[in-house]
Amino acid sequence: MHPIFLALALLALFGVHLARVPARGGLAGVSAAFLTGLVATALLLRLALGGLGVGRTTDFDRVVNAAVAAAQDEDTPLILFAGASYSRNAIDDARLTRQLKARGHPHRVINLSLEAASMMERAAHLEQFMDRSGRVPDIVFIEVARDFDLRVAQFFGNSKFSVRGIEQFGPKVSFWTARGLLGGACQGMTGCVKDGAFLAAHSGLNLLNVGLAARGERAEAAGRLDGYDPQTEPREEIDLMDRAIGLSARPEARERSAPDWARAYRLAWRTRLEERGVRTVGYYFPPVIDPARRAYVSGLCDAELDGSACFAPQDAALLRALDAEVWFDAAHLLDPGAAVYTSWLAARLAESGLLSPGPAGQDGGTGPP
Amino acid sequence: MIFTEPVFLAFLAPLFLTYWFVLKGRESRLGLLLAASAIFYGWWDWRFLFLIGLVIGVSWWVAIRASHFPKAHPVRRFWLTAAIVINLTVLAVFKYFGFFTESTAAALGAMGLKASFPVINILLPVGISFYIFQAISYVVDTARGHIPAEKRLRRVALYIAFFPQLVAGPIVRAASFFPQMEKTKRLSGALIASGGRAFLIGFAYKAGIADNLAPFVDPVYGDALAPGDANLEAWSNSALIAATLAFAGQIYFDFAGYSLMAIGVARWFGYYIPKNFDYPYSALSVTEFWRRWHISLSTWLRDYLYIPLGGNRAGQWMTYRNLMVTMVLGGLWHGAAWTFIAWGALHGAALAFHRAVFIAGGRRIGAALALIATQCFILLSWVPFRAEDFGDMVTIWAAFTGLRVAGPETLPWFVWGVPLLIALDAAMGRSGLSRLSRAPVLREPAIWWAGLGALTALLLALYPLEAAPFVYFRF
Incomplete structure (x- = not known):
């Protein structure tokens, strides 16, 4: 916790003791005065706390801290995977680094994933990573998941009014979420109204700085959390027949393109990353048992994301290898499953040509494929 | 539900508006506060309501029974003692049972004696120490003649279970609270x-x-x-x-x-x-x-x-x-x-x-x-x-x-x-x-x-x- 807490607590204590009998005035006048005081102080606090680097710290800050530490260990080119829980349980970055090294590629892989992380939240923390580490990844892989594309406020399905929830719904994330909701990226009328209400509440709490100074902690001091979270015990029983049928099915992709908001956001994110010097932006989705979810990514890889590196988990050999006791649940892998997928990824990366050496002077020392 | 949580605001705002702007009669307002207190307390665990109900019922009934006898009458003393014992027993069972059995077993163990007591995992009802003390003070004050025994259960219930002070005090005295229930209340700035x-x-x-x-x-x-x-x-x-x-x-x-x-x-x-x-x-x-x-x-x-x-x-x-x-x-x-x-x-x-x-x-x-x-x-x-x-x-x-x-x-x-x-x-x-x-x-x-x-x-x-x-x- 930062010493600013003590100063603010003293100020609050002084203030509440001063606030005795309210001065009488017209409703409009006192409302305007109240709002002016509220907004001006909220702005001042945001500036002051932002200047000190103090804020609400979340698990994502801890993931970034671990990534920054890993990136500073060595001066090799970086490959970052930015995903949600699918990637967090599926991409063993240390293993992937070793396997790439064994194939002659010096890259350091970092898994920058966290449960329920929307694209906007991932993008914000990727920026944080680049700012803090002073390094620009050579390649960034962005997880593409149907549920996050079709429900822009997917986070509310997992967690509401949490520190992370309030922290992430700043102006940018709120704008994109609102855009997604207006475009229908929500589940039915009731779902849309609920997500809209939650968005309004979270944005309001963020705007009013709720909890911003409570921990009084700097992100750098929040500790470390690895992006890869190996699971060893299944959390749900999966029917063997369902698993075999799900993994062997190859339905045609119904969607060739993501909803407008997701397409626009991915494009904006990609542009932003390229402006910052990222050489290659690629896309991927870890394996899940549900064939429709795999087909969605496959469809996007063939159409919307055609021309980009895009790894959909539709390889029959991969899916056959995963038809075993390697599932944490129907959408997440256990550690042995992650080992299978990571090896598959290493092979795809090596054969893709993305890792071939580039011209001197580029960060990481690798060039375009 | 605690006072600093948003859910308390969601509980308080409609309650406040209904209390002042919908209900006008004293009895209906007392009823509303009692219902709100039950919701507030049941929010932790609805089973706790039975326990506080027991404490309220015993205190109300015993105070009335005792009031039928003169101040120093042995029967009045009996009812007073009975009410205190029942209330303290509730407290002892729910709060101190494990402590007493563990301490006794440890003491006997230190003397070389082996004792085994039944292990009962009892959930500690929130605020029990506070409302038991309020209940005792009501019974004692009525037995001492400081306040008359209240025949209307709703008032005794609200005194013991009034939600603002139910779970962590302050411990309010009946002599100060009961007259407030009878006063006509007006909302003011x-x-x-x-x-x-x-x-x-x-x-x-x-x-x-x-x-x-x-x-x-x-x-x-x-x-x-x-x-x-x-x-x-x-x-x-x-x-x-x-x-x-x-x-x-x-x-x-x-x-x-x-x-x-x-x-x-x-x-x-x-x-x-x-x-x-x-x-x-x-x-x-x-x-x-x-x-x-x-x-x-x-x-x-x-x-x-x-x-x-x-x-x-x-x-x-x-x-x-x-x-x-x-x-x-x-x-x-x-x-x-x-x-x-x-x-x-x-x-x-x-x-x-x-x-x-x-x-x-x-x-x-x-x-x-x-x-x-x-x-x-x-x-x-x-x-x-x-x-x-x-x-x-x-x-x-x-x-x-x-x-x-x-x-x-x-x-x-x-x-x-x-x-x-x-x-x-x-x-x-x-x-x-x-x-x-x-x-x-x-x-x-x-x-x-x-x-x-x-x-x-x-x-x-x-x-x-x-x-x-x-x-x-x-x-």
């Missing part, structure tokens, strides 16, 4: 403002300060709700002292904050609950401390335990004994653990010492020295109150002497600033600084309301998103 002021200060205490001090206390002392996880070896001596200072601040701002919010909420419904704290860390003696700390409990213990034991009427040594018994039982009231008994015994001994040397003995010391000595004692006495066991208590006390082999972990330097918070609070409440609030500039509506807006922004920024329950809930 003054009522909202006085309730708002108490609530605002309480909110700042609890959400702005106490909850934000908890992260300096829990890692050192261990999680109070998960005993056995303290690892004192890892911490330096200065960290143990700083954590104790932080706890002194946390428990004061937490409990005084809760009490003030309870007072504020009750006031919004037209009820006046007396203050529970009066800047206790400015006390110049332990005796004065107990006149300022948890006032409703200390006066309860005085009226229903210390005085019936004989108080100070039976000579010096009996007075000391009575003080000791009262404070040891007061310590046990706080929690089913030997550390709480030790805390009570320490305070009992200090009260007896103060009485012997400074009240009966007539000695005087300077105010500054008295303040330092008293507050050092209070600080050291928080160690057994918060420590998980006697071993931890001794380790932490040893840290104060510097005689302990210390670990490497430290707390941030500014935790030593906690006394500043306490001092500012007392200065604003007790000294001439309080006159600042009447400064002409603050009478300007624009400035006053802009200041309130600024204060709101500040408190929102300090609001802990992972709210901690009130420390006193577990008592």
Whole structure:
């Protein structure tokens, strides 16, 4: 916790003791005065706390801290995977680094994933990573998941009014979420109204700085959390027949393109990353048992994301290898499953040509494929 | 549901509007408050409602039965005793069963005897110590003839279960509460403002300060709700002292904050609950401390335990004994653990010492020295109150002497600033600084309301998103 807490607590204590009998005035006048005081102080606090680097710290800050530490260990080119829980349980970055090294590629892989992380939240923390580490990844892989594309406020399905929830719904994330909701990226009328209400509440709490100074902690001091979270015990029983049928099915992709908001956001994110010097932006989705979810990514890889590196988990050999006791649940892998997928990824990366050496002077020392 | 959670606002707002703008009759308003109290209490666990219902029913029925007989009649005494025994039995079973059986087994084990008692995992109903004490005070006051026995169950129920003070006090006396139920109530700006002021200060205490001090206390002392996880070896001596200072601040701002919010909420419904704290860390003696700390409990213990034991009427040594018994039982009231008994015994001994040397003995010391000595004692006495066991208590006390082999972990330097918070609070409440609030500039509506807006922004920024329950809930 930062010493600013003590100063603010003293100020609050002084203030509440001063606030005795309210001065009488017209409703409009006192409302305007109240709002002016509220907004001006909220702005001042945001500036002051932002200047000190103090804020609400979340698990994502801890993931970034671990990534920054890993990136500073060595001066090799970086490959970052930015995903949600699918990637967090599926991409063993240390293993992937070793396997790439064994194939002659010096890259350091970092898994920058966290449960329920929307694209906007991932993008914000990727920026944080680049700012803090002073390094620009050579390649960034962005997880593409149907549920996050079709429900822009997917986070509310997992967690509401949490520190992370309030922290992430700043102006940018709120704008994109609102855009997604207006475009229908929500589940039915009731779902849309609920997500809209939650968005309004979270944005309001963020705007009013709720909890911003409570921990009084700097992100750098929040500790470390690895992006890869190996699971060893299944959390749900999966029917063997369902698993075999799900993994062997190859339905045609119904969607060739993501909803407008997701397409626009991915494009904006990609542009932003390229402006910052990222050489290659690629896309991927870890394996899940549900064939429709795999087909969605496959469809996007063939159409919307055609021309980009895009790894959909539709390889029959991969899916056959995963038809075993390697599932944490129907959408997440256990550690042995992650080992299978990571090896598959290493092979795809090596054969893709993305890792071939580039011209001197580029960060990481690798060039375009 | 706790006062600082948004869900409480969602509970309070419609209740307030219905109470003042929909219902007009006294009985309907009492009924609404009773229903709201049941929802508030059942929010923790609906099964608790049966228990509090039993306590209410027994107290109501026994008071009526006893009132049929003259004051000193043996039957009246019988009913009084029966009601106290039933209420204390409820408390003993739900709060102390495990403690008594474990302690008895340990004592027998120490004597070489092996005893086995049934293990019953009983959920401690929140606030049980508070409402049992209120129920006892009602029965005793009616038996003593201080107040008439109330025939209408709804009133007794509301007195015992009134939601603002139900789970952590203040312990309200029937003689002060019952007449308020009969008064015609009118909503006024003054009522909202006085309730708002108490609530605002309480909110700042609890959400702005106490909850934000908890992260300096829990890692050192261990999680109070998960005993056995303290690892004192890892911490330096200065960290143990700083954590104790932080706890002194946390428990004061937490409990005084809760009490003030309870007072504020009750006031919004037209009820006046007396203050529970009066800047206790400015006390110049332990005796004065107990006149300022948890006032409703200390006066309860005085009226229903210390005085019936004989108080100070039976000579010096009996007075000391009575003080000791009262404070040891007061310590046990706080929690089913030997550390709480030790805390009570320490305070009992200090009260007896103060009485012997400074009240009966007539000695005087300077105010500054008295303040330092008293507050050092209070600080050291928080160690057994918060420590998980006697071993931890001794380790932490040893840290104060510097005689302990210390670990490497430290707390941030500014935790030593906690006394500043306490001092500012007392200065604003007790000294001439309080006159600042009447400064002409603050009478300007624009400035006053802009200041309130600024204060709101500040408190929102300090609001802990992972709210901690009130420390006193577990008592």
